[in-house]
Amino acid sequence: MSGFAALVARDLRLVWRRPGDVAVVLAFFVVATTLFPLGIGPEANVLARIAAGVLWCAALFAALLSLDRLFAADFEDGTLDLLLLAPWPLELAALAKCGAHWIVTGLPLALLAPFLGVAFGLEPRALLALAATLLVGTPTLSLIGGLAAALTLGARKSGALLALLALPLCVPTLIFGAGAVEALATGGDFGAHLAVLAALALVALATTPWAIAAALRQAGE
Amino acid sequence: MASSLLEVADLACRRGGRKVFERLSFSVGPGELLALVGRNGSGKTTLLRALALLVRPEAGSIHWQGNDARAEPEAWRGRLAWLGHLEGLKGDLTVAENLLAAERLRGAPPAEDRLDSALVAFDLPSLAARPVRTLSAGQRRRTALARVVLAQAPLWLLDEPLNALDVPAQSAFRAALQKHLAAGGLAIAATHADLGIGGSRTLELA
Amino acid sequence: MADLHFLANPARFRRFSQRVLPSLAFATVLMMAVGLYMALIQSPPDYQQGDTVRIMFVHVPSAWLGMAGYALLAGLGASLLIWRHPLAALMARASAPVGAGFCAVCLLTGSLWGRPMWGAYWVWDARLTSMLLLFFLYLGHIALSRAYDEPERGDRAAAILALIGVINLPIIKFSVDWWNTLHQPASVARLGGPSIHPSILIPLLWMAATLLLLFVLLVLLRTDTEIDRRRLENAEPQS
Numbered sequence: 001m002s003g004f005a006a007l008v009a010r011d012l013r014l015v016w017r018r019p020g021d022v023a024v025v026l027a028f029f030v031v032a033t034t035l036f037p038l039g040i041g042p043e044a045n046v047l048a049r050i051a052a053g054v055l056w057c058a059a060l061f062a063a064l065l066s067l068d069r070l071f072a073a074d075f076e077d078g079t080l081d082l083l084l085l086a087p088w089p090l091e092l093a094a095l096a097k098c099g100a101h102w103i104v105t106g107l108p109l110a111l112l113a114p115f116l117g118v119a120f121g122l123e124p125r126a127l128l129a130l131a132a133t134l135l136v137g138t139p140t141l142s143l144i145g146g147l148a149a150a151l152t153l154g155a156r157k158s159g160a161l162l163a164l165l166a167l168p169l170c171v172p173t174l175i176f177g178a179g180a181v182e183a184l185a186t187g188g189d190f191g192a193h194l195a196v197l198a199a200l201a202l203v204a205l206a207t208t209p210w211a212i213a214a215a216l217r218q219a220g221e
Numbered sequence: 222m223a224s225s226l227l228e229v230a231d232l233a234c235r236r237g238g239r240k241v242f243e244r245l246s247f248s249v250g251p252g253e254l255l256a257l258v259g260r261n262g263s264g265k266t267t268l269l270r271a272l273a274l275l276v277r278p279e280a281g282s283i284h285w286q287g288n289d290a291r292a293e294p295e296a297w298r299g300r301l302a303w304l305g306h307l308e309g310l311k312g313d314l315t316v317a318e319n320l321l322a323a324e325r326l327r328g329a330p331p332a333e334d335r336l337d338s339a340l341v342a343f344d345l346p347s348l349a350a351r352p353v354r355t356l357s358a359g360q361r362r363r364t365a366l367a368r369v370v371l372a373q374a375p376l377w378l379l380d381e382p383l384n385a386l387d388v389p390a391q392s393a394f395r396a397a398l399q400k401h402l403a404a405g406g407l408a409i410a411a412t413h414a415d416l417g418i419g420g421s422r423t424l425e426l427a
Numbered sequence: 428m429a430d431l432h433f434l435a436n437p438a439r440f441r442r443f444s445q446r447v448l449p450s451l452a453f454a455t456v457l458m459m460a461v462g463l464y465m466a467l468i469q470s471p472p473d474y475q476q477g478d479t480v481r482i483m484f485v486h487v488p489s490a491w492l493g494m495a496g497y498a499l500l501a502g503l504g505a506s507l508l509i510w511r512h513p514l515a516a517l518m519a520r521a522s523a524p525v526g527a528g529f530c531a532v533c534l535l536t537g538s539l540w541g542r543p544m545w546g547a548y549w550v551w552d553a554r555l556t557s558m559l560l561l562f563f564l565y566l567g568h569i570a571l572s573r574a575y576d577e578p579e580r581g582d583r584a585a586a587i588l589a590l591i592g593v594i595n596l597p598i599i600k601f602s603v604d605w606w607n608t609l610h611q612p613a614s615v616a617r618l619g620g621p622s623i624h625p626s627i628l629i630p631l632l633w634m635a636a637t638l639l640l641l642f643v644l645l646v647l648l649r650t651d652t653e654i655d656r657r658r659l660e661n662a663e664p665q666s
Contacts, residue, residue: 006325010311017313078307084275087299088328147591151584155574164570165588168563169595172602179609188609203598211591214508218583220275237577238661 003088004096011100021066022104029062029109033116044121051120052130052181056174059109059134060141064166066105067145068152068159070097075153075219084220094212095205098139098146106138122181129184136197137177143204144169150215173200225250227376227407232281234267241267245281247424251405254398254418258411259426265411266306268426269378272409273301299327302374304382308365312354316345316364319353323368332371339371342397343390358385363393370397377401379410436514437654444647451644458637465630482540483627488635489533490554492642493561494596496526500568501593504586514650516582517657519589520572521649525642527565533558553607557600564592578660 015022036054037047074080083093113134114127122130148166152158180193225248233243241264249255257265270276272283274294283290283297290297303309310319320339324332340346343363353361362385369377377398383391395417398408402418410416466484499522506515537555538548549555572578572585 003326003328006322010314010322010326013318014311014313076307077311078305078309079311081275081303081305081307082309082323082326085273085298085301085303086326086328087295089295151571151588152574154580155571155584156576157574161567161570161574164563165567168560168567168599169591171560172595172598175602175606179606182609200598203594207591207594211587214587215584218580218587220270221277221580237579238657 007096090213110134254421486536493530504589
C-alpha cells in the first residue's frame with residue numbers, strides 16, 4: 001500500500017512543479033466548449049438543449065489530451081523499468097498512475113464544468129448534476145485512457161492512435177453521463193443514470209488495471 | 222570457494238524473431254562479480270533484463286538458493302537493484318527527492334536515515350537539493366548509483382555502470398562495489414571497460 | 428538458415444491450408460451461386476418494402492460475421508497471450524481486416540436499405556450505430572497491430588485490446604440501445620425488417636453459411652500471406 005501512495009504522491013508532486021500542464025488542459029476545455037456556440041449560434045434554448053452533450057464531449061477530449069505522456073514520460077527516463085521491478089503488484093501501480101491522472105485532470109474538469117454550464121443557460125440543478133456525473137464518470141475515462149496510453153507506448157503516431165482506441169470505449173460513459181443531465185431536464189431517472197455510471201466505473205476498475213499491467217510488461221520487453 | 226546463490230541454466234532469449242543467445246549457463250556466489258563482455262548487440266542488456274524478469278526468456282531457468290525465481294517474481298524483484306542505460310530519475314525532482322521516492326516505490330521502509338551515507342559515497346551532498354534536470358550526465362549517473370547503493374539489495378544488475386563517470390566517480394563506484402561484495406553481495410555488470418575488481422569473472426557473449 | 432522454432436506451427440498450417448483451400452473456394456462459389464439465386468429470384472418480395480428487402484440477405488449475415496470476427500480476434504488474442512502461439516498472432520492480423528470488411532458491408536447495405544425506406548442514407552438506428560462503433564474497434568485493432576516497428580509488439584498490444592474490446596462490446600451495445608430509445612427518432616426506424624417467414628429464413632441461413640465459408644476462405648488466404656510476410660521480415664538482415 002505504501003508503494004501505491006508513494007507513486008500517487010510522486011506524480012502529484014511532479015505536476016505541482018509544472019502546474020502549466022494542468023492549466024493547459026483546463027484552458028483547452030474552456031476554448032473547445034466556446035467553439036460550439038460560435039459554430040451553432042447563440043440561441044438560448046438550442047444551447048440549453050446541447051449543453052450536457054457538448055460539455056461532456058469537451059471534457060472527454062480534454063481528458064485525453066494529457067494521456068499520451070502518462071506512461072511515455074516514465075518510459076523515456078527509465079522510471080518505468082523501476083516500476084516494472086518494484087516488488088508489489090504492477091496492477092496497483094497502474095491504478096496509482098490513473099488515479100493521479102484523474103486527480104489532476106478529471107477532478108478539475110468536473111469542478112470547472114458547472115461554470116461553463118452557466119454560459120449554456122443550464123439551471124442550478126442541472127449544473128450540480130453535471131458536476132456529479134463528471135465526478136463519477138471521469139475516473140472511467142482516466143482508466144480507459146490509461147489503457148490506451150499503455151497500449152500505444154512507443155508506437156508510431158501514438159497521439160492519434162490513443163484517441164482512436166480510447167474514444168469508442170468511452171462511448172458508454174459519454175452516453176450515460178450526458179444522458180443523466182438531460183434526464184433531469186426531461187423528467188427521466190437521474191439516479192438510475194448515475195448508478196449506471198458508477199457501475200461502468202466499477203467494470204473499468206475491475207478490468208483495466210490488469211490490461212494496463214500486461215501492456216506495460218510488453219513495453220518493457 | 223564460495224557456494225553459489227544464483228544459478229542460471231540453459232538460458233535462451235529471442236528478440237524480434239532472432240536468437241540473441243542460447244544455452245547460457247553460469248552461477249554467481251556471495252562476494253562475486255560477474256562481468257558481461259561482448260560487442261554491442263551481443264545481448265548483454267537482454268541478458269540483464271532477462272535476469273530481472275523484464276524480458277521473458279525462451280528457455281532456461283534462474284534459481285536463487287535453489288528456488289525458481291520465476292515462481293516468486295515479487296520476492297525476486299525485491300532482491301534486485303537495477304541500473305540500466307537510462308538513469309531512472311525524474312528531472313523535476315531533486316536528488317534527495319528522487320532517492321527517497323525510489324526507496325518508497327520499492328516498498329522499503331523510509332530511507333531518510335540511510336540517505337546521507339549513500340549521498341556521501343558519490344560526493345552528492347552538495348547537489349542533494351538540486352533538481353536532477355540541472356545536473357550533468359556524470360552527476361546523474363552518480364545519483365543513479367547512489368540509488369543502487371541505497372537499495373541495499375543482495376544482487377546488483379548494472380548496465381554499463383562506468384558510463385559518463387569521471388575518474389574520481391569511477392573510484393567511488395569501485396569502492397561502493399567492493400563494499401557491497403565484501404558484505405556478501407553479488408553483482409552482474411555489463412561493461413566495456415575493466416571494472417578493476419580483483420577476482421572477478423568474465424562471461425563473454427558472442 | 429530456416430529458423431526451426433518459428434516454422435513449427437505455421438508450417439503445419441501451410442500444409443493444411445494448401446490442401447483445403449481449393450475445395451473450400453469451389454464450395455464457396457457453388458454456395459454463393461445457389462444462395463444468390465434463392466435470395467434474388469426465388470424468395471418473395473416483401474409486401475411493404477418490395478424488392479429492396481433482398482438487401483437483408485447480405486446485410487444480416489454480414490452483421491453476424493462482423494460480430495463473430497471480433498470474438499475470433501479476442502480468442503486469438505487470448506491464445507497469443509496465454510500460450511504464445513505464433514500462428515494466433517498471424518491469423519489475428521489476417522482476420523481483422525476481413526471482419527472489418529464485413530462490418531463495412533453491413534453498414535453500406537444498411538445505408539442502401541435505409542434510403543428507399545426513410546429517404547436517408549444514414550439513420551442513427553441502435554443497431555447501425557453499434558455496428559459503426561464495432562467498426563471503429565476493428566480500425567483500432569488494425570492500426571495498433573501495425574503501429575510498431577517490431578511486429579510482435581503490435582501483435583501482443585492488439586491482443587490485449589481485443590480482449591478488452593470484447594468485454595466492452597455488450598456494454599457498448601447496451602448503452603447504444605438505451606441511447607436510441609431515449610432519443611425517440613421521429614420515424615420508427617427499425618432495420619429489423621419483416622418477421623421471419625420460412626421462405627425468407629432458409630435463403631437467409633444459406634447466405635449466412637455461404638458468407639461464413641467466404642470469411643474462412645479469406646482468413647486462410649490472408650494468414651498464408653502473413654506467414655510469408657513474417658518470414659521475410661525475420662530473414663532480413665538487421666540494419
